[in-house]
Amino acid sequence: MTFNYFDKTLADLNADLKAGKITAEELTKETFANIDQTDADLQAFVRLHEEEALAQARAIDAKGDFSNPLAGIPMALKDNIATNGLETTGASHILEGFKPVYDATVTTKLNEAGAVVVGKANMDEFAMGGSTETSYYKQTKNAWDYTKVPGGSSGGSAAAVAAGQVPYALGSDTGGSIRQPAAFNGLVGLKPTYGRVSRFGLFAMASSLDQIGPLTRTVKDNALxxxxxxxxxxxxxxxxxxxxxxxxxxxxxxxxGMKIAVPEEYFQEGIDADVATQVKAAIAQLEALGAEIGQVSLPHTQYGVAAYYILMSSEASSNVQRYDGIRYGYRAPDAKSLEEVYKKTRTEGFGDEVKRRIMLGTYSLSAGAYDAFFKKAAQIRTLIIEDFNKVFEDYDLIVGPTTPTQAYGIGAEIDDPKTMYLGDVLTIPVNLAGLPGLSINAGFNGGMPIGLQMIGKPFDEATIYQAAYAFEQETRLYDQHPELAGKA
Incomplete structure (x- = not known):
């Protein structure tokens, strides 16, 4: 295998296309050849759209306009982002064969920019999971070590970028589903401010929390x-x-002079010692670059996971009511009544994790439990927002680890939902507060990446990028890439 995206940024690729060193069609063909060689092991893609992508690339070449930095460059979409006429399943059996009749807004925007969509990346079923192990279709591997998970739920998107299959991909983030895979794969992953990127055409899990965002190898690519x-x-x-x-x-x-806050809660019990050490070294690097570091407290962080799983499950249980075997996707073949259609379709079509969250959410919204659970969780959400607001009165950014641990082995935690849920303890508060958050590679331990999370004020992604870029250019960790992903 000779082709990958390890050494080319979007700016490099754009310059090559403008100079005629390569055409969009040639680049797309090389991309599919690389995926063909690597994805049998990696399993990053649920499905590829080779014919459509090549037609798209030829049309861009015919137009000859590469003024947009994304024009003519292949990329991947998470399998919960709608593409008109192209199968989109949310990695669920219940939507197998479903082809949307419209594009998501982000898909439209990418088409307008001239991007070439090569396929749909694997994910946890309906984005419910943190390791991409709940997918109905495939088990995606971590690009750095094929025995480990890629994170989730945007694990396929992250693995494809980390393995050099595509230069960027879109994921979605409800409680850390872009940032956690970015941390596990040594990438730059951004969850934008809630409301910054349209959710139209994104299969909703929890509507008040979901955001679409980019996964890339470099900060500038992410910003573009x-x-x-x-x-x-x-x-x-x-x-x-x-x-x-x-x-x-x-x-x-x-x-x-940039003022950066480090919450004491982000380094308490449960954070792996190697992760803490590497992230503290990264914070020291930011200080050496001139940032002013201060210790702060976000006291309600400890309640974030509990509040999130009530609110998220409640919204998710409502959002997946539409999958009933009537309108689209899978329908149980042996149902003999309308009630059986509903029951059998949902029983056979949903995986265990989706069923678990439906049950938790339905219970939390029930008349006897609403005040004790859903209402209380919403109140905690307000307290978490107030914690962040107080810190941002005096600071420009908040930094800490993205995840409590590094990537763990495939199968190691999937049978322990509580442990899996606690893996999002550092990313969840950002979604509850609607803030922008970015994960960048802080360094390595045992050959595996560790994520540094940067949290900004609402709609201030530019300041996050500024700090992340300064750190990235000083450390140049993006020059390192996985060896396993280059298997011929």
Whole structure:
């Protein structure tokens, strides 16, 4: 295997296309050849759209306009982002064969930018999971070690980028589902501010928490993708009508004097010692670059996981009611009545984790439990928001580990839901508060990446990128890439 995206940024690829060193069609063919060689082991893609992608690439070549930095460059979409006429299943049996009749807004924006969608990346079923082990279709591997999970739920998107199959991919983040796979795979993964990127066409899990965002190898690539997908959308009632800046504008600016908060709760019991050591070294690096570091407290962090799993499951149980065997996707073949259609279709179509969350959410919303669970969780959410607001009165960013541990072995935790849920303890509060959060590679331990999380003020992704870029350019950790992903 000779082709991959390890040594080419989006700017490099754009320059090659403009100079005629390669055509979009040739680049797309090389991409599929690479995926053909690597994905039998990696299992990052649920399905590929080779014919459609090549037609798209030829059309871009014919147009000859590469002014947009994404034009003519292949990428991957998570399997819960709608593509008109192309199968999109949320990695669930219940939507097997479903072809949307419309594009998600981010898909439309990428098409307008000239991006080439090569296929749908694997994920946890309906984004319910943290390791991509709940997918109905495949078991995606970690690009750095095929015995370990890639994280989730955007594990396929992360693995494809980390393995050099595509230069970028889109994922979705409800409680850490972009940032945790980014941490496990040594990538840059951004969850934008809630409302920054349209959710229209994203299969909803928890509507008040979900956000689409990019996974890339470098900070600048991430900012370029956000430039393309951000913006107001009247079809999304939660989209915020706010001018979209150029997110690359602050890249290269000094972070001298930037005030960065480090919450004491992010280094308490449960955080792996090696993770803590590496992240503290990364924070020291930010300080050496001129940032002013201060210790703070986010006291309600400890309640975040409990509140999140009540709120998320409640919204998820409501959102997946639509999958009933009537309108689209799988229908139980031997049902003899309408009631049996519902029961058998959902029993056979959903996996265990989806069923678990439906039950938890339905119970939390029931008349006898609403006040004790859902209402209380919503109140805790408000307290978490207030914690962040208080810190941001004095600080520009909050930093800490992205995850309590590094990537763990496939099968090691899937049978222990409580342990799996606690893996999101550091990412969940960002979603509850609707803030932007980014994970960047902080370094390695035992040959596996460790994530550094940067949390910003609402709609201030540019400052996060500024700090992340300064750290990235100083450490150049993105120059390292997995060896297993290059298997011929």
């Amino acid at each position: 993708v956000l430039n393309a997908i951000a913006g107001f959308d009247k079809r999304d009632s939660t989209s915020v009508e706010l001018e979209v800046p150029d997110f690359t504008e602050k890249l290269g600016q000094s972070i001298k």
